[in-house]
Amino acid sequence: MEALIRPEFGLMFWTIACFVLLALVLSKTAWRPLMQAVEERERAIKSDLHAAESSRAKAEKLRAELDAQMAAMKAEVRRSMEEARISAEKEKDILIAAARKSALIIIEAGRKELDAQRQEAARDLRKRVAELSVMAAEHIMMKQLDHRANTDLASKYLAELEKERPDLKLECE
């Protein structure tokens, strides 16, 4: 049984030589490429993470900006609508006032014309009535003209006139 626990120093030499050579060679051929690949991947993951983080931050900023713009635009729209409403009201008032004024002018003009026409008509009528009455009177006078009576009457009038207006007295005496 002692063969089991009797170390063979030649084999120990082999082991050390074998292992040291393996460690040297594998460090170059296996572990270095492996670690390079791993580190590359870790770096890629880290950079991806970083990129994702930064793009998220960017997106968030953009969204905030857009929100602010949207709010500003809304306020702008509200303001301009209000403005438009006010100006429309003003316009309406102006239009109504103008319409009222022009209507008044038209009414006034109509009334004036009406008045003028009525006066014209009245004048016309009066002229006609005067003419007619003069003509009628003429006819009546023609029929009733009595020389004596008329002469007396005229003398009477003249006398009355003379009394009233002595300056017009005829110097017949």
Place this chain on the structure above:
Amino acid sequence: MGLKEILEHHVVDHVWSWIVMGPLRLPLSKHLLMMGIASLILLTVFPALIRSRSAALAPFRAMIEMVVLFLRDEVVIPNLGAKGAGYLGYFSTLFFFILILNLLGLVPYGATATGNLAVTGGLALTTFALINFAGIKEQGLIGYFGHMVPKGVPAWLYPLLFPIELIGLATKTFALCIRLFANMIAGHIVILSFISFIFIFGSFGVAIGLGVAPISVGLVLFTLLLELFVAFLQAYVFVFLTAIFTGAAMHPH
């Protein structure tokens, strides 16, 4: 043929011939062949797997990568600090070398090279060298030996403690060597014993032997699975303890 012969046949190295180089007598043996196979696998299959870009080999690549990353993040960096990343190649090689040697012992016609004191002793010696190398590189020769005795120890205890610490350094690596050796050999001995039960009981009567056989085979299968687990576990333990000792040598506080 007694159990002793069977055991020695299955567990102990077979030396086929010797190469004599002056004082060195180098054996050409079965365990050396196993180490050669393991080295061949490590030197050809691993780089090929790692460098290949084929999707079919991706799972194997991922397995290697997972183990190496585990060693880096859970074993090397916590014990050796950030500077320890440079030693990752050593630890990865150590882990896979021990693991493959352990697993080769479970393959039919294979032999467990890690169940040989010379092999585990060789590995422990490289660990011993690594511990001292890393410690001296990190703290300088004087600093390393100065920090060997823990701080706060009265000055008159130094002459006593310094040799104890030196012995402790050797003990640690010796324990590493014995732990791996014993763990790898124990499973084999247990399996051989279970199989021998069949023949021991068979000597009482053929029927008894046949009756015991299924139980024995079941136990052998269980032990084999246990050995498979132990193969991974002991590779990890060896590497982990090496990392702890190296870390302790690098950072004495």
